[in-house]
Amino acid sequence: MLADIGMVGLAVMGSNLVKNMLSKGYTVAVYNREPEMTEHFMEQNEGENVIATYSYEELVKNIARPRKIMMMIRAGKPVDMVIEALLPYLEEGDIVIDGGNSHFPDTMRRTALLESKGFRYIGTGVSGGEEGALKGPSLMPGGSPSAWEEVKPIFQSISAKAEGNPCCDWVGENGAGHFVKMVHNGIEYGDMQLICESYQLMRDLLGLSADEMSEIFKDWNKTELDSYLIEITGNILATKDTDGAPLVEKILDTAGQKGTGKWTGIASLDEGVPLTLICEAVHARCLSSMKGERAQASKVYPHKKYRYSGEKKEFLEDLRRALYCAKIVSYAQGYTLMRSAAKTYDWNLNYGGIALMWRGGCIIRSAFLGKIKEAYTNNPALENLLLDPYFKETVENFITSWRKVVATAVMSGVPVPAMSSALEYFDGYTTERLPANLLQAQRDYFGAHTYERTDAPRGEFFHTNWTGEGGDTASTTYEV
Numbered sequence: 001m002l003a004d005i006g007m008v009g010l011a012v013m014g015s016n017l018v019k020n021m022l023s024k025g026y027t028v029a030v031y032n033r034e035p036e037m038t039e040h041f042m043e044q045n046e047g048e049n050v051i052a053t054y055s056y057e058e059l060v061k062n063i064a065r066p067r068k069i070m071m072m073i074r075a076g077k078p079v080d081m082v083i084e085a086l087l088p089y090l091e092e093g094d095i096v097i098d099g100g101n102s103h104f105p106d107t108m109r110r111t112a113l114l115e116s117k118g119f120r121y122i123g124t125g126v127s128g129g130e131e132g133a134l135k136g137p138s139l140m141p142g143g144s145p146s147a148w149e150e151v152k153p154i155f156q157s158i159s160a161k162a163e164g165n166p167c168c169d170w171v172g173e174n175g176a177g178h179f180v181k182m183v184h185n186g187i188e189y190g191d192m193q194l195i196c197e198s199y200q201l202m203r204d205l206l207g208l209s210a211d212e213m214s215e216i217f218k219d220w221n222k223t224e225l226d227s228y229l230i231e232i233t234g235n236i237l238a239t240k241d242t243d244g245a246p247l248v249e250k251i252l253d254t255a256g257q258k259g260t261g262k263w264t265g266i267a268s269l270d271e272g273v274p275l276t277l278i279c280e281a282v283h284a285r286c287l288s289s290m291k292g293e294r295a296q297a298s299k300v301y302p303h304k305k306y307r308y309s310g311e312k313k314e315f316l317e318d319l320r321r322a323l324y325c326a327k328i329v330s331y332a333q334g335y336t337l338m339r340s341a342a343k344t345y346d347w348n349l350n351y352g353g354i355a356l357m358w359r360g361g362c363i364i365r366s367a368f369l370g371k372i373k374e375a376y377t378n379n380p381a382l383e384n385l386l387l388d389p390y391f392k393e394t395v396e397n398f399i400t401s402w403r404k405v406v407a408t409a410v411m412s413g414v415p416v417p418a419m420s421s422a423l424e425y426f427d428g429y430t431t432e433r434l435p436a437n438l439l440q441a442q443r444d445y446f447g448a449h450t451y452e453r454t455d456a457p458r459g460e461f462f463h464t465n466w467t468g469e470g471g472d473t474a475s476t477t478y479e480v
Contacts, residue, residue, distance in 0.1 A: 001027060001051070002027070002064040003026075003027045003028055003051050003062055004021075004027050004063075004068070005021065005026060005068040005069070005070060005154055006031065006059050006063045006067065006069040007030050007069075008031050008069065008072070009071055009072040009073040010037045010038060010041050011073075012133070013072045013126065013130070013133045015041055016133035016134040017099070017133045017134075018030055018041075019045070020134055020135070020136070020137075022045065022049060024157045026049070026154060026157075027050070028049070029050075031053045031054070038053075056082075056085045057089050060086065060090065065091065066094050066120075066150055067094040068150060068154070069086060069094070069095070069097065070097040070098075071097065071099065072100060072126075073100055074100065075100045075101050076106075079098055079100065079102060079106070079110070080110075083110060083113075087119075090119055092118040092119070093118070094120070095122060095144070095147045095151065096120075096121050096122070097141075098122070098178075099124050100126075101178075101182075101258065101260055103259075103263055104176075104263075106175075107121075107123030107142070107143065108174040111144060115144055120144035120146060120150075121147070122141050122144065122147050122177070123141075124141035124143075124155075124181075125141075125177055125178060125180060125181020126138075126139055126181075127181065127358075127361065127363055127364075128361040128362050132362065136161065136167070136360070136361050137160060137167075137362070138159065138167040138168065138357050138361035138365070139158075139167070139357070139361075140177045140184070141168070142170070142175060142178065142180070143177065152170075159361060160360035160361025160365075162356060162365075163359075165359075167356065167358070167361045169356070169357060172342075173345075174345070179267075179347075180338065180354055181260075182263050182264050183337055184358060185260035185261060185264065186261050186264030186278040187331060187334045188229075188261075188364050189257075189264075189282055189285075190277045190278045191227075191327065192229060193281035193418040194326050194418050195229060195323070197417075197418060198323050199237075200414060201319060201409060201414055201416070202316075202319070204305075204414055205306060205308045205414055206307075206312050206315065210238070210249065211238065213237045214234050214236075214238040215234075217231075217233045217234035217237065218231075218234040224324050224368065224394075225324060225366075226368075227368065228366065229363065230366075253291070254289050254291050255285040255289070256289075257285050262282055265278060267337060268337050271341055271344065272340070273333070273336050273340045274336075274428075275333045275337055276421040276424065276425045277326065277329055277330045277333060277418050277421050277422045280417040280421045281418050283417070284415075284417055306413065308408070308412075315405075315408070321402060322401055322404075322405035324394070324398060325401075325402045325422070325423075326402070326418060326419045326422035326423070328385060328386065328394065329386070329425055329426055331368075332384050332385035335372075336383075336384055338351065339351070352372070352373045352374075352375075352376035352380070355370075355372040355373040355376065356373050374390070375391065386426070386429065386430075402419075406419060406423050444463060445464075445466045445467075448474045449475050450462060450463045450474050450475065451463075
């Protein structure tokens with residue numbers, strides 16, 4: 001008996017994906033560099049269609065051709081090491097799959113390497129955590145196009161389903177799958193930060209208890225905000241420690257990160273696309289890690305404790321609307337980044353299809369994604385989600401609430417970096433004339449960097465001798 005697919009790595013994600021595959025009737029060959037983990041897995045899954053292997057050569061020999069070997073291991077050098085170890089045993093047409101959170105340039109490099117040797121490569125985003133891996137994740141595969149038909153039945157079988165459709169489809173060539181997963185994670189950073197800012201406003205400004213906030217989030221989950229992250233926030237706030245106190249209030253306020261949010265921000269700078277909300281979410285985690293400095297600074301600049309004096313119920317509705325508007329901006333920025341990267345790397349991304357892939361199984365799954373799917377179904381060339389009729393109407397109806405919440409937070413000294421940066425982006429994006437004309441004049445003044453004129457065709461550049469001493473020589477006009 002030969003396996004349908006092989007799995008390298010039997011930690012949380014790898015072992016649960018294997019169990020998922022086994023439950024769908026597939027035979028899986030497994031390998032882990034620590035033999036005891038393989039033995040432990042076999043003890044737990046005795047009698048299943050699983051083949052234990054203890055070397056890369058044995059793993060490859062136990063998989064039907066064309067071989068499909070998936071890695072669920074730490075991103076970076078470990079992936080290259082496993083690929084190098086597998087190569088001597090592979091045959092033409094075999095497929096290596098990386099399901100970790102690899103940086104998309106690495107996936108582009110690895111795809112080119114394996115294709116040059118007659119093999120095929122897939123870099124796929126896998127989202128949903130432990131539960132998703134076991135019961136149905138969101139999968140975002142990209143790489144060698146000919147490999148998709150080979151892995152499609154397995155991937156779509158084990159993936160989550162949204163309204164009967166698999167939350168998995170082909171994304172694009174080389175690094176497209178991991179790029180889309182990277183943006184997914186960046187949006188996840190934004191969603192989580194926005195929810196945390198809402199929580200802090202409820203706690204610090206309204207003085208609500210954890211139980212009260214739990215009920216609010218549970219109520220919000222019955223509205224447009226219906227999502228996995230809103231759902232678990234309600235559950236988290238209701239969870240008590242052994243002494244009966246809210247557990248969340250005993251957790252140290254320093255957040256960690258694995259790098260995908262940072263990569264998303266770097267990609268936005270490389271593409272010249274404003275990703276303000278997600279970048280603020282990343283910076284908020286960085287600021288949270290400076291716990292000692294923050295504690296010291298809070299003594300130097302003690303915050304006056306404000307309490308909202310208006311109607312709490314009215315403010316909570318304003319907050320719900322503000323959170324939804326900021327969420328729209330987060331996804332609008334993420335999709336704009338994907339559109340720009342698609343042009344840069346010649347990817348043919350299906351934006352509505354991506355929303356469908358995120359509709360179930362993944363961390364950012366929500367009813368909201370159905371609206372994004374509709375937006376791109378109605379207009380595949382949509383430049384920005386803010387221009388879609390549904391989102392336009394929503395923002396117009398909720399904008400006053402959004403402004404009130406941000407203004408109240410600022411005047412009360414409660415930090416809301418993601419929610420406020422989203423509003424600043426919206427105002428900037430919808431402003432026809434920005435002060436960049438003065439900025440260009442400054443650049444030309446000190447560096448002869450030239451400028452365009454409103455009364456001349458686009459692409460024609462001018463230089464002014466502002467001081468009378470600079471001469472007529474201008475610097476080369478260029479964009480970074």
